[in-house]
Each structure stands twice: as C-alpha cells, then as structure tokens.
Amino acid sequence: MNVAIIGCGVMGKMHAEMAVRCGLKVVVCADNFQKAANELAQKYGADSTNNSQPALSRDDVDIVVIATPTTTHAALVQAAAKEGKHIFCEKPFCRTVAECKSSIDVAKEHGVKLFIGHVVRYFQEFEAVRAQLQQGVVGEPGFAHLYRGGAYPAGQDNWFQNYKLSGGVTLDCMIHDLDWIRFVFGEPERIFCQALQRSNPETLDYSQVTMRMKSGLIAKVIGTWAHPSGFHVKIEVCGSKGMVQFDSNDVPLTSERRGEGAAVGTIVPSSPVLKSPYLLEWEDFLGWLEGRHEPRVTPEDGLHAVAMATAALKSAETKAPVTL
C-alpha cells in the first residue's frame, strides 16, 4: 500500500517513518510550505507538492496521512474519503464536534476506514498502568491525576498561538489525557477548566481541569505549554486498595556532553523502548485495514475527545462547569 503525507511537520515526518517501517511506500508529500514537502519527499524518494488535493487524489495512493493544523482536518478527511482513500488523521480529530460528525459520515458514506492518532493509548507506560488497574491492584479507582507538557511547541506560522485555531494546550495536548481517561474510566459527566491561553507578551498556556466521570471518579488533568524547556508526563491513579504512579522524569538513560557547543551542560534523558508507540499505533491501524482486528481508537473516540476538550475550553471561558 502507498501513502500520501499531508502536512510535513513533526508529526508528518514521524508517520512517514512509521509507514515505511511497516513496509509501506510514501509516494507523495504535500505541505503548503514547499520546502518542508521537498525535504520529506527527498528522504523517501517520493513526489512533493504544495497542494494537498492532487496528492490525495492520486490513483496510486491507498492511505492518506493528515498531519496538518487542526482546523484543516475536516476538509482534508472529507476530500480523502471522497477519493476512496483510507485515512490516518492526527489528533485532535477536528476543531469542532460538528466537523468530527460530518467527517465520520463522509468516511462511512464512501466506505473508507478512518483512524485518529490518539497515540497515548499505545504508550507502554500507560498500558502498564491500565494493566495494573485491570488486575485490581488499586481496587475501585477513585481518582486520577494526569500531567502532560513542557515547552511551547513550534508550529508553522506559529499557528498554535492562535488559540481560536489550535485550542491551545487543552485541545492539542491535554486531549491525549482526556481521551485516555475516557478509554480507561468511561464517560465524563462534567468538566471545569482554567486555561491561561496567553500570547502577549509571553507565549504560554497552562490548563487545569477538574472532571467528574459518570462512574463518580474525579480526574484532575494539567496540560502545560508554560515551561521553559523539557517534556514531562505524570500519571497517578488512586483506589480503594492502592495507588499506581508514573513519572517520566524517572528514566533509565541520561547523557551529557563535555566540551564546547550548544548542547554542553544539557542532560538529555531518555526512556528507550524496542517498539515505538507510534509503530504500535500504525500496526493497529494496518491490522484494521487488513481486516485482522478492530482498532483501539475509533473515529467516535476521536469525536468524544474533541467534545471533552471543547467543553473544557467553554468552561474556561465561562468559569462554570460544563455538563457533557
């Protein structure tokens, strides 16, 4: 199967690599920013274009990867579906719930498979936490505290700073944890949120959510794009019989360079795994395409995650809880 990459930023590059590792061929790379398209295309011997439509309508393309800014997702998903292509769409699925709905409808109508990249469901540490919960180690879970983020992301034309477009850290980053919480603990009841969404003079966002689930569980979620550097993830789930915690600052490998240069004095931590969660995500997606199993993430999951993040953003605006 052949792949078209639409959007050649950080995630587009990642998905191109994973697709190739799964034995697929990247045949075309598209990006408004021609240079980004050229660079990625060159790496895989693919064609490049600054126009997505001809890329996703090519006869030799079977799978379209959408890794563009969020507000463009709905139109691209629907265009790819109309061309009969299977779709791997990066999270957040779309900017609005209505866009998610119409995209699901169009995909169904044209009989194509649509996958949303909620990759945190494939992260080994998150799966290990879920396994502990399934084994009953913490008993009945009563609360979960999740934390994610670090430095403000660089996006083309600084599109993340336009909060109307990106939804800030709440829609773009915390959505991972909102999705995982729903994946593990079921449907949400109501959400309260405070979010900084600051772009002047400093560019930073910090979002703090309190969420009540229908099960009664209380979830506290923090998303940060307010740190000077780094990336930090924490998980804590507490129950009637115990607690499980994860902290990404605890790593098996660190390195630091001696000598001259920019990287000197920087301790680089890492936590390598044999199989990247992105690869696991691709194997799940391809297994679904080949009819071997159902995917771990459905388009409806992607829609619900957008609904939760949208509710959080509304709460931040109104200073009132939003019932889902």
Next chain:
Amino acid sequence: MKDVRIGIMSFAHMHAFSYAASLNQLPEATLAGIWDDDPKRGQDMAKQFNTQFVASLDDFLASDIAGVIICSENNKHRALVEKAAAAGKWILCEKPLSPKVEDAQAMIDACKKAGVGLGTAFPCRFIPSIMAAREQIRAGHIGEVLAIACTNHGQNPGGWFVEEAESGGGATMDHTVHVVDVLRWMLDREFKKVYCELGNQLHGESLKTDDLGSLNMEMDGGIQVSHLASWSRPQSFPTWGDVTLEFIGTEGVLNVDAFNQKLDVFDDANMRHAWVGWGDNPDLGLVTDFVRAVAKREAPSVTGEDGLRATEVTVAAYKAANAKEMVSV
C-alpha cells in the same frame, strides 16, 4: 531569655506530639502542663513529655502558664480559645482555626477583646523550601505569577477526623488550608473564587466524610490555582503524604515538593520501604515563633485572621461542591 511557660490543651490532634517535643527542645520555653478532656490520654502524654497533667480546665488556666497550644478536635477550638483568652493566655490554635467562619471570627474577636495574641498553626510557613520559594518569587525570579497547581495528599487519619460533627469536614477541610495560607503569604493576594468536586472516592462506606477535593480557584488579579486535597495515600505508601506547589510565571516556573528531603529506607524486619525525612522540622519553627510572640507580648507570625481567611476558602469549596458552580469566597 526568660522562661516562657506554655501549656498544651488536648492531644486529640496528633500534631500535639510534635509541638510538645518542640517545646521540650527549646531552652527558652517550658512545657508547663497538659490539660485534656480525655484524662487517660492527658496523663499518658504528661508522663511521656515529662510534665504535669492538670485535670481541671479552670485550674489549668489559673496557673502561671503564659501561653497555650490548642490541639483539640476542630469543633472544640472555639470554646477552648474563648476560655483561654478570657484567662489572658496567648494562644496557638491547631488548624483549621475553625471549620466555621462565624466561629473563627468569634475566636478572633474574643482574643482581641482579651488583649491576647492568637496564632493559627500553619507550619508550612516554616519549611525552608517554601520560605526560599517565597523569596525567589518576591524577588521576581519567575516574573509575574499567572497560574499555580498544588497538592496536599495524606493518609486517612481516621478517628474524629472522619466524624463531620467533630472535624467539620473531611480531607478537603483538613488539607486545603495549608496551601491556601502558603499562597496568601507568598503572594500577598486573597482568594476570590472557588470551584470544587468533592468525593468519598477511596474509602466508601467506611468513611462518612469526603476523602478527596479537587479545587479550581482564582486569586486577586486572576491567578488560576488548582489544588488536590486528599486522604488518598495507601497504607503501604512510604510516607504520610505531600505538599507540592507548581508556579507558572511570565519568566519561568518554580516547583516545591516541600517534604522531598528524605532517605529511602528499606526495612526487611517490617517488610517496609519508608521515606524518612531529614530536613528541618517545621513544627519547631512554628513553636519557636509562638514562644517568641508570648515572650514579647505580640502577635504570632501566622495570625487568627490568617486562619479565618483559610477557613473562608475551605467553606466556599464545600459550598461550590454542593452548588456545582464556582462561588465567591
């Protein structure tokens, strides 16, 4: 320095142990006596801390003690403070000053009328990492503070803590006031609004109060503050709990994990992994400050008003949880 004679009223709250030990450590102070409405407990404690037990509250308050530390159940704070104030004693009252705003105000009024100093036992102000964080923030190290995320987790204390009539509330009552006080002190700003989800999440039928509160608050100037108050730490957790603060500023971030000065101790005999703290004892700082206030006949650093402000925020959290909306403090 002259000998400052201090009495302890009730050992219902376990912090009394640490205050008694601190008094015995201070050369300028004497633990002059213990009164307790549980005579057996009072006698045991007097023996343990090498002082006298006085069975009658009137006799206790008529003695030559200059100050008292009150460590009763929360609902008894007001009556004991009013009695001690009427007897002219300087007072350090365990937190929360009172679970009720009107009681806290009455206590402040009683002490003012009697001309005695009233302090609220918020030892977090005496933790060196918190003191240093306050200095850094006030020096502008992280610029203007925009957002804060806090936790104050603990283990289920059981006993009267979980009886609402005596405690006035559960984990949220127990574990919100410390961080509220610390943030007010660090930033010189008040809390204006509170939202809260309350739960009896972890102990079910065995607990009649909440064991978790997840709060979202707003301080003066629109600073957004979230806080988790809980009795969530399992019995197998290596320590009692934590106080953590993350500050987001215009020019940087600052994190406090106030009790993260610890040894990892692995104890085969008890099949236990414990964190043993080696940092300075904040209770000693609190008690030293109180003894100084008594000697100089001035107000303790952390006042009754500070206790009242913290109670107001906590009471608002319970109100918000019932109303399911953000409420004004």
